[in-house]
Amino acid sequence: MSFPTLPTRLDGAELAVETRAVFKHYPPSTTALNGLDLQVPAGAVYVLVGPNGAGKSTAMRLLLDVVRADRGTATVLGIDTARQPALARAQIGYVPEVVDTAYGWLTVRGLLKHHAAFYDAWDWGYADALCRRLGLRPGERFRALSKGGARAVALVTALAHRPPVLLLDEPADGLDPLAREELAAILVEHITHAPTTVLWSTHHVHEADRLADHVGVLRGGRLLLQAPVDAVRGGLRRYRAEVPDGWTGAPGLNGDVLVRAQAGREITWTVWGEERSVAERLSASGAVVREAGRLSLEDAALALLRAGSAA
Structure with a gap:
């Protein structure tokens, strides 16, 4: 059967995040991104939906310049992520799909201090308030935290410097139902008080349904649809x-x-x-x-x- 013509362009919108014809291959034969044209409007909560292996995490890492495209370009707030990676990353708060445990010997407070050193705009009052809301104990070793606790720390490090762009890769993974509700409440309050563009990657759409105003559906590294949620x-x-x-x-x-x-x-x-x-x-x-x-x-x-x- 033929496939319907679906909207895949958001031309005319002011874009905070954009990729143009991005291809990324992993040897020997995996195509992670297949001509990705991602367009995230400024101030939007954009939910990127797709099954495991669709290319969502690769797209996030590309925007951070953790991986480089084989072809194509990516920009964050107009900054080319390959040409000025440090400047681009300074604009981003990131919650990865898999939280890095390389600093597991640090306490929660020590890990936050480590991150704070990289951001002039780090707000300790806000970081401490987030820790209290998420049930984090400053003196606890990071390696002793549950999966949900480690993800809560990642959320604090992403939000505490109030970045203009948030990249959230399965941010609710590992959180219990109450913590997921708290996550949603925190995000609503955060974007209400600080102008923020959110790119939220998930294969559990209901977690982001209430906040989303734009959606992209990704399969096989290519967008099937990209449009406002109302459309x-x-x-x-x-x-x-x-x-x-x-x-x-x-x-x-x-x-x-x-x-x-x-x-x-x-x-x-x-x-x-x-x-x-x-x-x-x-x-x-x-x-x-x-x-x-x-x-x-x-x-x-x-x-x-x-x-x-x-x-």
């Missing part, structure tokens, strides 16, 4: 319809169907397009539309990643 919720719907015996589909619509399922004479199709037009085409084909429901952001992302499958 995604408005453009993608799940239709339930009854169809006559021998029904062969809706002419002119098949290319816009991402996911299709059928049980007897009932079909459930997830379709990209304007609701009235889709409903009219289904009706013209002999189908009786019973429901046209909007999808949550998580369901929309899953539909995009499953595009072409038949349940």
Whole structure:
């Protein structure tokens, strides 16, 4: 089946983070990024969605200049990350997917002091308040922390210098439900009081659903979709319809169907397009539309990643 034409450009927006035609290969045969054109508007909470291995973490590390692109460019606040990596990193707070334990012998306070030395804008009052909220004990050895505790420390180091750009790679991984709620509350307060662009990478979309205003869906190192959340919720719907015996589909619509399922004479199709037009085409084909429901952001992302499958 053909794939629908989905929005993948945010041209016209002021961009805080951008990659242009970025390719990254890992020997012998892994393509992590395949022409990535990431566009994160200034001040946005942009959720980058994709399964494990989609290239999300590689994209984050590229913006930090931890890895270099084979082709293409990346900029943060207009700074070329390959030409001025230190200056670019100074603008970024980063929570990695896997927290580095190389400084495990340090206490929480000692590790924060280590990070503070790199940032003139480090705010100790804010760092201490975050530690209290996240249940961190300053004198505890970093290597003795749980996975959630180590991630909480990474969050403090990312936020305490109030950077204009946050890169969050699975930031809720390892946190218990209460800590995840606290994380969301902290982020809301942080971006309310300090202008911040957030690039949040996850394969658990519900964790970022309430905060997201832009979304990118990444599969195989390439963006399937990049758009404001409202555009995604408005453009993608799940239709339930009854169809006559021998029904062969809706002419002119098949290319816009991402996911299709059928049980007897009932079909459930997830379709990209304007609701009235889709409903009219289904009706013209002999189908009786019973429901046209909007999808949550998580369901929309899953539909995009499953595009072409038949349940």
